Amino acid sequence: QRHNSTEPWFLDCLSCFPMQHLKEWVAVESDSVQPDLRREVIRMVTLAADRLRALGATVHSVNLGSHQLPDGQSVLLPPVILAELGQDPQKPTVCFYGHVDVQPAKKEDGWKTDPYTLTEINGNLYGRGATDNKGPVLAWINAVETFRALPVNLRFVIEGMEEAGSPGLQRLLEGERRRFLAAADCFVLSDNVWLSRRKPALTYGTRGSACFLVESGDKDLHSGTFGGIIHEPMTDLVALLDSLVDPTGHIRIPGIYDSVAALTEEERKLYESIEFDMEEHKSNSGVKRFLYDTKEEILLHLWRYPSLSIHGIEGAFHEPGIKTVIPAKVTGKFSIRQVPHMELSVIKQQVVEYLEDVFSKRKSPNKLSVSMPLGAKPWLADINDPVYTAARRAVRTVFREDPDFIRDGSTIPIARMFQTITQKSVIMLPIGAADDGEHSQNEKISRHNYIEGTKVFAAFFLEIAKLHEQLQQTSKTKTDN
Amino acid sequence: QRHNSTEPWFLDCLSCFPMQHLKEWVAVESDSVQPDLRREVIRMVTLAADRLRALGATVHSVNLGSHQLPDGQSVLLPPVILAELGQDPQKPTVCFYGHVDVQPAKKEDGWKTDPYTLTEINGNLYGRGATDNKGPVLAWINAVETFRALPVNLRFVIEGMEEAGSPGLQRLLEGERRRFLAAADCFVLSDNVWLSRRKPALTYGTRGSACFLVESGDKDLHSGTFGGIIHEPMTDLVALLDSLVDPTGHIRIPGIYDSVAALTEEERKLYESIEFDMEEHKSNSGVKRFLYDTKEEILLHLWRYPSLSIHGIEGAFHEPGIKTVIPAKVTGKFSIRQVPHMELSVIKQQVVEYLEDVFSKRKSPNKLSVSMPLGAKPWLADINDPVYTAARRAVRTVFREDPDFIRDGSTIPIARMFQTITQKSVIMLPIGAADDGEHSQNEKISRHNYIEGTKVFAAFFLEIAKLHEQLQQTSKTKTDN
Numbered sequence: 001q002r003h004n005s006t007e008p009w010f011l012d013c014l015s016c017f018p019m020q021h022l023k024e025w026v027a028v029e030s031d032s033v034q035p036d037l038r039r040e041v042i043r044m045v046t047l048a049a050d051r052l053r054a055l056g057a058t059v060h061s062v063n064l065g066s067h068q069l070p071d072g073q074s075v076l077l078p079p080v081i082l083a084e085l086g087q088d089p090q091k092p093t094v095c096f097y098g099h100v101d102v103q104p105a106k107k108e109d110g111w112k113t114d115p116y117t118l119t120e121i122n123g124n125l126y127g128r129g130a131t132d133n134k135g136p137v138l139a140w141i142n143a144v145e146t147f148r149a150l151p152v153n154l155r156f157v158i159e160g161m162e163e164a165g166s167p168g169l170q171r172l173l174e175g176e177r178r179r180f181l182a183a184a185d186c187f188v189l190s191d192n193v194w195l196s197r198r199k200p201a202l203t204y205g206t207r208g209s210a211c212f213l214v215e216s217g218d219k220d221l222h223s224g225t226f227g228g229i230i231h232e233p234m235t236d237l238v239a240l241l242d243s244l245v246d247p248t249g250h251i252r253i254p255g256i257y258d259s260v261a262a263l264t265e266e267e268r269k270l271y272e273s274i275e276f277d278m279e280e281h282k283s284n285s286g287v288k289r290f291l292y293d294t295k296e297e298i299l300l301h302l303w304r305y306p307s308l309s310i311h312g313i314e315g316a317f318h319e320p321g322i323k324t325v326i327p328a329k330v331t332g333k334f335s336i337r338q339v340p341h342m343e344l345s346v347i348k349q350q351v352v353e354y355l356e357d358v359f360s361k362r363k364s365p366n367k368l369s370v371s372m373p374l375g376a377k378p379w380l381a382d383i384n385d386p387v388y389t390a391a392r393r394a395v396r397t398v399f400r401e402d403p404d405f406i407r408d409g410s411t412i413p414i415a416r417m418f419q420t421i422t423q424k425s426v427i428m429l430p431i432g433a434a435d436d437g438e439h440s441q442n443e444k445i446s447r448h449n450y451i452e453g454t455k456v457f458a459a460f461f462l463e464i465a466k467l468h469e470q471l472q473q474t475s476k477t478k479t480d481n
Numbered sequence: 482q483r484h485n486s487t488e489p490w491f492l493d494c495l496s497c498f499p500m501q502h503l504k505e506w507v508a509v510e511s512d513s514v515q516p517d518l519r520r521e522v523i524r525m526v527t528l529a530a531d532r533l534r535a536l537g538a539t540v541h542s543v544n545l546g547s548h549q550l551p552d553g554q555s556v557l558l559p560p561v562i563l564a565e566l567g568q569d570p571q572k573p574t575v576c577f578y579g580h581v582d583v584q585p586a587k588k589e590d591g592w593k594t595d596p597y598t599l600t601e602i603n604g605n606l607y608g609r610g611a612t613d614n615k616g617p618v619l620a621w622i623n624a625v626e627t628f629r630a631l632p633v634n635l636r637f638v639i640e641g642m643e644e645a646g647s648p649g650l651q652r653l654l655e656g657e658r659r660r661f662l663a664a665a666d667c668f669v670l671s672d673n674v675w676l677s678r679r680k681p682a683l684t685y686g687t688r689g690s691a692c693f694l695v696e697s698g699d700k701d702l703h704s705g706t707f708g709g710i711i712h713e714p715m716t717d718l719v720a721l722l723d724s725l726v727d728p729t730g731h732i733r734i735p736g737i738y739d740s741v742a743a744l745t746e747e748e749r750k751l752y753e754s755i756e757f758d759m760e761e762h763k764s765n766s767g768v769k770r771f772l773y774d775t776k777e778e779i780l781l782h783l784w785r786y787p788s789l790s791i792h793g794i795e796g797a798f799h800e801p802g803i804k805t806v807i808p809a810k811v812t813g814k815f816s817i818r819q820v821p822h823m824e825l826s827v828i829k830q831q832v833v834e835y836l837e838d839v840f841s842k843r844k845s846p847n848k849l850s851v852s853m854p855l856g857a858k859p860w861l862a863d864i865n866d867p868v869y870t871a872a873r874r875a876v877r878t879v880f881r882e883d884p885d886f887i888r889d890g891s892t893i894p895i896a897r898m899f900q901t902i903t904q905k906s907v908i909m910l911p912i913g914a915a916d917d918g919e920h921s922q923n924e925k926i927s928r929h930n931y932i933e934g935t936k937v938f939a940a941f942f943l944e945i946a947k948l949h950e951q952l953q954q955t956s957k958t959k960t961d962n
Contacts, residue, residue, distance in 0.1 A: 033800075033802045033803070033804055034800060034801075034802065035801070035802070069801065069802075070801065070802075071801060103804060103806070104800070104804060110810075164802065164803075165803075193706075209805065211803045211805065225674075225783075225889075225890055225891055225919075225920075226768070226783075226890070227783075227788035227789070227790045227816075227818050227890060228730060228772070228782040228783055228786060228787070228788025228818065228890065229730070229771050229772050229773060229779050229782050229783050229788075230730075230768045230771060230772060231728070231730070231768075231770070231772060232790055232791065234790070234791045234792070234793075235726055235728075235790075235791055236728075238719055238722045238723045238791055239723050239728070241719045241723075242719045242720050242722075242723035245716055247712070247716075247717075247720070247842075247843040247844065247845065249709060249710070249711075249712070286809070287707070287711045287712075287846070288846035288847075289712070289846035290710045290711060291709070291710050291711060291712060292710060298710050301709040301710050302706075302707075302708075302709055302710050305709060306709070307708035307709025307710075308708070309708045309713055309715070309716075309805070309807050310713065310715045310716055310719055310797075311715070311797065311798045311803070311804060311805060311806060311807075311808065312715075312794065312797030312798030312799050312804070312808060313793065313794055313797060313799060314798075314799055314800065314801060315799075316791075316792065316793030316794060316799070317792045317793030317795075317814060318793050318794060318795055318796075318797070318799035319514075319515065319585075319795065320515075320516075320550065320551065320552060320795060321514045321515065321516070321550075321551075321645065322514070322645075322646075322692045322792070322814060322816070322854065322855060323514055323584060323585060323792060323793070323920075324690060324692065324790070324792060324816050324892075324920070325584070325792060325920050325921070326790050326792075327792065327793060328767070329591075333798060333803060335708075335803070335805050337708050337709065361728075362728040363728065364728065365768070365769035365770035366769075373803065374803060408706075409706055409707070409708060409709065410706055411805075438706070439706075439804075439805070439806050440806070
């Protein structure tokens with residue numbers, strides 16, 4: 001059922017919204033982190049291409065070949081979808097980016113429902129990918145589908161390797177700078193969530209992420225036969241990981257805070273006005289007490305200061321029960337979320353030098369190896385850009401209130417990538433709520449957010465069409481700089 | 482083909498030794514550590530019972546019911562086999578203990594052959610359980626089979642839960658003290674290996690083992706969304722594990738060394754005379770440098786001082802690749818090998834108090850929980866006991882040299898258990914070599930050791946029969962004490 005583009009028809013038309021596509025998409029275990037599930041990722045990308053073709057879009061599936069895993073194994077990459085819908089020079093061209101791969105999820109991780117069966121409980125749609133990012137991608141497609149005559153031209157970049165660092169995507173986009181991407185006036189991503197459960201938000205910055213592997217050793221040994229006479233690689237690794245961050249969350253790596261942008265008074269004021277319910281955030285996270293007591297300190301440390309998290313150890317015993325083995329080849333995994341103006345190459349050097357120093361003091365004969373297989377830069381946008389104006393108006397039309405202007409502590413490297421490659425406006429327009437639990441157990445999107453989010457996207461098409469001239473002007477200024 | 486018991490016939494008769502039974506036994510994935518493989522353990526125990534019946538033994542399969550896992554799940558226990566062969570009051574009665582369960586093993590852990598397919602390469606028989614403990618159990622059965630008239634009465638205790646701490650076994654044996662176990666004059670275990678690749682050894686002591694779990698947290702979180710504002714359970718756990726042992730292998734838990742038996746001058750001399758090739762041990766372990774430089778220091782720290790090993794973390798990301806999650810419910814696993822006269826209850830209290838102290842200094846809101854699900858005592862025997870004399874003579878007959886008298890850094894709780902319950906002589910008579918890699922990848926027993934070990938067992942039957950009177954005398958003295 002397509003409507004005339006001049007009417008705000010969509011406010012009431014989606015109440016009997018079909019969930020069938022989301023159900024189908026969530027059912028695909030398109031986990032891009034675990035290489036043995038790559039076939040499912042590829043199948044998922046094909047499903048997405050089918051949906052876009054059903055919209056009437058011209059779909060190109062770009063083959064990226066294969067990539068090499070840390071262990072040397074070569075694995076096929078899923079294709080990237082580049083799709084076009086509309087070529088009217090009188091309309092602005094909006095390019096939407098989304099991903100259809102997901103983080104690993106298993107029922108036994110603590111899910112109350114099967115992660116690959118979309119299940120509605122009390123108005124929430126539970127399932128891996130429901131909010132990150134299958135739900136928002138479908139909401140955008142659904143928004144397009146409600147128009148009889150679209151007020152904008154559309155481009156789509158849909159990939160299946162986001163959760164694994166999007167290998168090959170940057171090169172593809174760089175190559176498409178003067179071709180596929182040239183027509184786009186702005187880029188929209190919806191790959192994050194609001195700061196609140198209730199109040200909509202627009203996102204103008206994200207932290208970067210540098211992932212590190214620390215490795216030690218070779219052959220498993222029996223703790224009875226060797227315990228007490230060797231330097232155990234696991235003991236070395238635990239000491240290395242323990243040296244990274246102190247109990248107050250302060251990163252111990254010398255120099256790591258040196259290039260963090262100074263906080264201006266104006267910026268501090270922006271933080272003061274944001275609506276943020278600490279208690280709500282605490283209950284969403286299941287955390288009893290934060291490292292900081294005030295809203296401002298919490299948001300500052302989440303958005304504009306770096307953090308370090310230890311994710312796990314590969315090669316040690318990880319199953320239930322007990323195995324009294326001395327694990328020998330162990331790999332610790334941690335990441336640093338970094339912010340403007342930290343440089344990845346500098347961070348890497350600081351981490352390597354620090355860990356080598358800590359390790360050398362242990363006088364262990366084990367081998368240390370530190371690598372940074374993934375590094376993504378932080379991103380920061382100008383909130384006075386017309387694309388933010390259009391989004392603000394769209395949110396106001398649907399939700400009857402202004403959105404908060406927020407940053408995101410997570411990393412969405414693609415925002416920074418589109419900005420760097422095209423010099424065009426980039427906006428993150430989230431539709432999921434703070435308690436959606438992306439990357440976590442019991443990930444969900446609420447039925448309400450899924451439907452209202454679809455409306456916001458539709459309203460955004462109308463608003464950005466009105467700002468076509470202003471958008472072109474901004475775009476020209478940016479490209480000239 | 483059974484021979485007359487008075488002749489040392491067995492020195493040349495086993496060269497065309499059949500490997501079929503060992504192949505069949507290794508093929509069973511009787512991993513008692515992982516509860517979902519329990520059916521295989523039970524199948525393995527049934528196979529062992531069949532072999533004993535084929536010897537002519539009377540076999541009792543004692544049902545131990547089920548046991549509860551740490552997660553509350555109830556799992557069936559395999560039965561314990563109690564078997565009898567011979568009731569002649571003119572012969573001594575030797576009780577053999579062995580286990581037919583194994584440690585976990587997967588090809589992808591780094592095995593060069595399939596762990597459940599017995600594979601001979603350069604005279605070595607590779608496979609999980611080849612040396613720990615399926616090979617030695619079969620060698621004992623094979624030794625019995627070579628006799629037309631056995632010089633001893635035999636009893637067998639064969640279990641399938643040794644690698645998981647033998648739940649229920651102690652109670653069973655206590656109940657059988659005045660029944661099945663009463664007839665036995667001595668107990669033989671062959672559940673460990675020589676100190677050298679080449680030179681046989683008899684073992685007169687083992688360390689105990691106390692396994693600990695340290696747990697923290699509840700729900701996984703995204704490192705972007707929460708990194709920098711919460712006390713991460715993984716950071717807490719890594720700090721706790723790092724506090725346990727220093728880079729020189731010294732355990733940092735206050736008081737832990739207090740009750741370690743003082744080293745006598747006589748004992749130190751015993752260590753000096755042991756043949757121990759440090760370079761060989763180094764190359765067996767793949768370790769570049771030990772914590773100590775001299776043979777004596779190494780053996781002392783392996784056998785008569787405690788050690789602490791960290792085995793792994795449950796609940797954190799452990800697979801290849803990267804998952805930027807903040808794991809929330811994480812459980813660290815470590816064990817302390819303890820020695821006379823350390824007491825398990827004291828160790829537990831010291832560990833709990835120390836970890837609680839370290840944790841409280843971090844001022845973390847996370848929950849700490851420390852438990853000791855497994856604790857096994859150390860064991861020490863008198864090397865002047867007739868059972869050691871018989872074993873020494875048997876080794877000399879087969880290998881034409883005296884065995885070393887050694888201790889073992891590992892824990893074989895059953896040795897201590899038989900000693901405590903029956904007050905009879907207990908000997909550990911290993912037939913595997915130092916490089917067998919029990920509990921490790923590429924576990925093996927050499928064809929040579931398997932065959933010569935069988936001969937040692939047969940020779941031992943003859944020698945212990947000669948010392949029947951002396952054995953009864955010792956047994957009487959011990960029980961009187």
